[in-house]
Amino acid sequence: MKILFIEDDPMNRRVVKDMLDVAGAEMVEAADAPAGLAAIEQQDFDVVLVDLRMPGMDGMEALRRIRARDDAKAQLPLIVVTADTAVDLRQRCLEAGADEVMFKPVAMDSLFDTIGRVLATRGGDIIL
Template sequence: MNVLFIEDDRMNRRVVKDMLDVAGATMEEAENAEEGLKALDSHNYDMLLVDLRMPGMDGITAIQHIRARGDAKAAVPIIVITADTAVDLRERCLAAGADEVLFKPVAMDALFDAMGRILARDDDGVIIG
Protein backbone atom coordinates (compact mmCIF):
# COMPACT_ATOMS: atom_id res chain seq x y z
CA MET A 1 0.00 0.00 0.00
CA ASN A 2 1.31 3.42 -0.98
CA VAL A 3 0.19 6.26 1.30
CA LEU A 4 0.71 10.03 1.09
CA PHE A 5 0.68 11.92 4.40
CA ILE A 6 0.06 15.66 4.02
CA GLU A 7 1.21 17.12 7.34
CA ASP A 8 3.34 20.14 8.22
CA ASP A 9 4.82 18.70 11.43
CA ARG A 10 7.88 16.53 10.75
CA MET A 11 7.54 14.60 14.04
CA ASN A 12 3.91 13.68 13.31
CA ARG A 13 4.98 12.42 9.87
CA ARG A 14 7.74 10.34 11.46
CA VAL A 15 5.39 8.74 14.01
CA VAL A 16 2.84 7.77 11.35
CA LYS A 17 5.58 6.52 9.02
CA ASP A 18 6.84 4.22 11.78
CA MET A 19 3.29 2.89 12.24
CA LEU A 20 2.85 2.26 8.52
CA ASP A 21 6.25 0.56 8.32
CA VAL A 22 4.92 -2.05 10.78
CA ALA A 23 2.14 -2.84 8.30
CA GLY A 24 4.53 -2.98 5.35
CA ALA A 25 3.05 0.15 3.77
CA THR A 26 5.14 2.81 2.10
CA MET A 27 4.57 6.43 2.95
CA GLU A 28 5.47 9.53 1.01
CA GLU A 29 5.35 12.92 2.68
CA ALA A 30 4.14 16.40 1.77
CA GLU A 31 4.79 19.31 4.14
CA ASN A 32 1.72 21.28 3.05
CA ALA A 33 -1.45 20.95 1.01
CA GLU A 34 0.01 22.51 -2.13
CA GLU A 35 2.85 19.95 -2.13
CA GLY A 36 0.34 17.19 -1.52
CA LEU A 37 -1.81 18.20 -4.47
CA LYS A 38 1.27 18.29 -6.71
CA ALA A 39 2.34 14.84 -5.48
CA LEU A 40 -1.13 13.49 -6.25
CA ASP A 41 -0.86 14.92 -9.78
CA SER A 42 2.28 12.91 -10.48
CA HIS A 43 1.84 9.74 -8.39
CA ASN A 44 -0.81 7.15 -7.63
CA TYR A 45 -1.65 6.56 -3.97
CA ASP A 46 -3.85 3.96 -2.36
CA MET A 47 -4.75 6.33 0.47
CA LEU A 48 -4.16 9.88 1.69
CA LEU A 49 -3.72 10.99 5.28
CA VAL A 50 -4.38 14.72 5.66
CA ASP A 51 -3.82 17.15 8.52
CA LEU A 52 -6.22 20.09 8.76
CA ARG A 53 -4.16 22.95 10.18
CA MET A 54 -1.26 23.74 7.85
CA PRO A 55 0.30 26.95 6.59
CA GLY A 56 -1.30 28.10 3.36
CA MET A 57 -4.15 25.89 2.22
CA ASP A 58 -5.91 23.99 5.00
CA GLY A 59 -6.78 20.30 4.87
CA ILE A 60 -10.50 20.74 4.23
CA THR A 61 -9.80 22.92 1.21
CA ALA A 62 -7.25 20.37 -0.04
CA ILE A 63 -9.83 17.58 0.30
CA GLN A 64 -12.36 19.65 -1.65
CA HIS A 65 -9.78 20.15 -4.43
CA ILE A 66 -9.08 16.42 -4.55
CA ARG A 67 -12.76 15.47 -4.67
CA ALA A 68 -13.37 18.02 -7.46
CA ARG A 69 -10.75 16.46 -9.76
CA GLY A 70 -12.06 15.13 -13.03
CA ASP A 71 -10.16 11.85 -12.87
CA ALA A 72 -9.99 8.59 -10.91
CA LYS A 73 -7.71 10.19 -8.30
CA ALA A 74 -10.75 12.12 -7.03
CA ALA A 75 -11.91 8.89 -5.37
CA VAL A 76 -8.71 8.12 -3.43
CA PRO A 77 -9.60 7.30 0.18
CA ILE A 78 -8.80 10.12 2.62
CA ILE A 79 -8.31 9.93 6.37
CA VAL A 80 -8.07 13.20 8.27
CA ILE A 81 -5.63 13.15 11.19
CA THR A 82 -6.03 16.28 13.31
CA ALA A 83 -5.56 17.82 16.74
CA ASP A 84 -8.52 20.12 16.13
CA THR A 85 -11.40 19.33 18.47
CA ALA A 86 -14.10 21.67 17.17
CA VAL A 87 -17.57 20.31 17.88
CA ASP A 88 -18.64 20.09 14.23
CA LEU A 89 -15.23 19.13 12.84
CA ARG A 90 -16.04 15.50 12.00
CA GLU A 91 -19.15 16.54 10.08
CA ARG A 92 -17.27 19.27 8.17
CA CYS A 93 -14.52 16.83 7.19
CA LEU A 94 -16.97 14.19 6.01
CA ALA A 95 -18.98 16.83 4.11
CA ALA A 96 -15.77 17.92 2.35
CA GLY A 97 -15.18 14.33 1.24
CA ALA A 98 -13.04 12.69 3.93
CA ASP A 99 -13.70 9.01 4.53
CA GLU A 100 -12.59 8.91 8.17
CA VAL A 101 -11.49 11.38 10.87
CA LEU A 102 -8.93 10.51 13.55
CA PHE A 103 -7.71 12.71 16.37
CA LYS A 104 -4.12 13.21 17.49
CA PRO A 105 -2.35 11.59 19.07
CA VAL A 106 -3.49 8.78 16.80
CA ALA A 107 -2.98 5.24 18.06
CA MET A 108 -1.70 2.61 15.67
CA ASP A 109 -4.75 0.37 16.16
CA ALA A 110 -7.10 3.30 15.44
CA LEU A 111 -5.21 4.12 12.24
CA PHE A 112 -5.19 0.51 11.07
CA ASP A 113 -8.87 0.06 11.96
CA ALA A 114 -9.81 3.16 9.93
CA MET A 115 -7.70 2.00 6.99
CA GLY A 116 -9.27 -1.46 7.18
CA ARG A 117 -12.81 -0.07 7.22
CA ILE A 118 -12.08 1.98 4.11
CA LEU A 119 -10.41 -0.87 2.26
CA ALA A 120 -13.30 -3.23 3.13
CA ARG A 121 -15.83 -1.04 1.31
CA ASP A 122 -17.02 -1.68 -2.20
CA ASP A 123 -17.43 1.08 -4.81
CA ASP A 124 -20.79 2.05 -3.31
CA GLY A 125 -19.39 2.43 0.22
CA VAL A 126 -20.92 -0.82 1.48
CA ILE A 127 -18.71 -2.97 3.71
CA ILE A 128 -17.81 -6.21 1.96
CA GLY A 129 -18.13 -9.50 3.84
Protein backbone atom coordinates (compact mmCIF):
# COMPACT_ATOMS: atom_id res chain seq x y z
CA MET A 1 0.00 0.00 0.00
CA LYS A 2 1.30 3.44 -0.94
CA ILE A 3 0.16 6.41 1.14
CA LEU A 4 0.82 10.12 0.63
CA PHE A 5 0.93 12.29 3.77
CA ILE A 6 0.63 16.03 3.11
CA GLU A 7 1.78 17.62 6.39
CA ASP A 8 4.02 20.59 7.13
CA ASP A 9 5.26 19.35 10.53
CA PRO A 10 8.21 16.94 10.08
CA MET A 11 7.63 15.35 13.51
CA ASN A 12 4.02 14.50 12.63
CA ARG A 13 5.19 13.01 9.33
CA ARG A 14 7.80 10.94 11.16
CA VAL A 15 5.32 9.57 13.71
CA VAL A 16 2.84 8.49 11.03
CA LYS A 17 5.63 7.05 8.86
CA ASP A 18 6.85 4.93 11.77
CA MET A 19 3.31 3.60 12.26
CA LEU A 20 2.85 2.80 8.59
CA ASP A 21 6.28 1.13 8.45
CA VAL A 22 5.02 -1.36 11.06
CA ALA A 23 2.24 -2.34 8.65
CA GLY A 24 4.61 -2.56 5.70
CA ALA A 25 3.01 0.40 3.94
CA GLU A 26 5.07 2.84 1.91
CA MET A 27 4.61 6.49 2.85
CA VAL A 28 5.54 9.39 0.61
CA GLU A 29 5.93 12.73 2.39
CA ALA A 30 4.90 16.16 1.13
CA ALA A 31 5.78 19.16 3.30
CA ASP A 32 3.03 21.37 1.88
CA ALA A 33 -0.09 21.22 -0.29
CA PRO A 34 1.58 22.21 -3.60
CA ALA A 35 4.18 19.43 -3.11
CA GLY A 36 1.37 17.00 -2.32
CA LEU A 37 -0.56 17.95 -5.44
CA ALA A 38 2.63 17.52 -7.48
CA ALA A 39 3.19 14.07 -5.96
CA ILE A 40 -0.36 13.06 -6.91
CA GLU A 41 0.34 14.23 -10.45
CA GLN A 42 3.51 12.12 -10.67
CA GLN A 43 2.67 8.97 -8.69
CA ASP A 44 -0.18 6.63 -7.84
CA PHE A 45 -1.40 6.34 -4.24
CA ASP A 46 -3.89 4.12 -2.45
CA VAL A 47 -4.72 6.73 0.20
CA VAL A 48 -3.90 10.40 0.81
CA LEU A 49 -3.66 11.83 4.34
CA VAL A 50 -4.01 15.62 4.45
CA ASP A 51 -3.31 18.08 7.26
CA LEU A 52 -5.56 21.15 7.29
CA ARG A 53 -3.39 23.91 8.70
CA MET A 54 -0.40 24.50 6.49
CA PRO A 55 1.26 27.71 5.35
CA GLY A 56 0.24 28.91 1.91
CA MET A 57 -2.40 26.56 0.56
CA ASP A 58 -4.36 24.88 3.35
CA GLY A 59 -5.67 21.33 3.41
CA MET A 60 -9.25 22.32 2.50
CA GLU A 61 -8.03 23.85 -0.76
CA ALA A 62 -5.89 20.77 -1.44
CA LEU A 63 -8.96 18.54 -0.96
CA ARG A 64 -11.01 20.66 -3.36
CA ARG A 65 -8.24 20.63 -5.99
CA ILE A 66 -7.86 16.85 -5.81
CA ARG A 67 -11.63 16.35 -6.15
CA ALA A 68 -11.74 18.83 -9.06
CA ARG A 69 -9.31 16.77 -11.16
CA ASP A 70 -10.67 15.40 -14.42
CA ASP A 71 -9.09 11.95 -14.06
CA ALA A 72 -9.37 8.88 -11.83
CA LYS A 73 -7.17 10.52 -9.19
CA ALA A 74 -10.13 12.75 -8.32
CA GLN A 75 -11.53 9.68 -6.57
CA LEU A 76 -8.51 9.01 -4.33
CA PRO A 77 -9.46 8.12 -0.75
CA LEU A 78 -8.76 11.32 1.24
CA ILE A 79 -8.40 11.36 5.03
CA VAL A 80 -7.94 14.62 6.90
CA VAL A 81 -5.53 14.47 9.85
CA THR A 82 -5.90 17.55 12.02
CA ALA A 83 -5.54 19.05 15.49
CA ASP A 84 -8.41 21.45 14.77
CA THR A 85 -11.48 20.68 16.88
CA ALA A 86 -13.99 23.21 15.54
CA VAL A 87 -17.56 22.00 16.00
CA ASP A 88 -18.41 21.97 12.29
CA LEU A 89 -14.99 20.86 11.10
CA ARG A 90 -15.91 17.29 10.14
CA GLN A 91 -18.83 18.48 8.02
CA ARG A 92 -16.72 21.14 6.29
CA CYS A 93 -14.04 18.54 5.49
CA LEU A 94 -16.60 16.12 4.07
CA GLU A 95 -18.10 18.90 1.96
CA ALA A 96 -14.60 19.74 0.64
CA GLY A 97 -14.13 16.13 -0.44
CA ALA A 98 -12.67 14.22 2.52
CA ASP A 99 -13.76 10.64 3.09
CA GLU A 100 -12.98 10.80 6.81
CA VAL A 101 -11.43 13.00 9.49
CA MET A 102 -8.91 11.93 12.15
CA PHE A 103 -7.75 14.03 15.05
CA LYS A 104 -4.19 14.45 16.32
CA PRO A 105 -2.44 12.97 18.12
CA VAL A 106 -2.82 9.98 15.84
CA ALA A 107 -2.86 6.53 17.46
CA MET A 108 -1.73 3.53 15.42
CA ASP A 109 -4.95 1.53 15.89
CA SER A 110 -7.06 4.55 14.95
CA LEU A 111 -4.93 5.20 11.85
CA PHE A 112 -5.21 1.61 10.65
CA ASP A 113 -8.93 1.42 11.48
CA THR A 114 -9.69 4.65 9.64
CA ILE A 115 -7.72 3.68 6.54
CA GLY A 116 -9.34 0.24 6.55
CA ARG A 117 -12.84 1.67 6.99
CA VAL A 118 -12.39 4.20 4.17
CA LEU A 119 -11.02 1.55 1.81
CA ALA A 120 -13.80 -0.90 2.73
CA THR A 121 -16.44 1.77 2.14
CA ARG A 122 -14.97 2.39 -1.29
CA GLY A 123 -14.80 -1.32 -2.07
CA GLY A 124 -11.00 -1.44 -2.10
CA ASP A 125 -8.61 -4.02 -0.71
CA ILE A 126 -7.61 -3.53 2.90
CA ILE A 127 -3.89 -4.20 3.15
CA LEU A 128 -3.05 -2.84 6.61
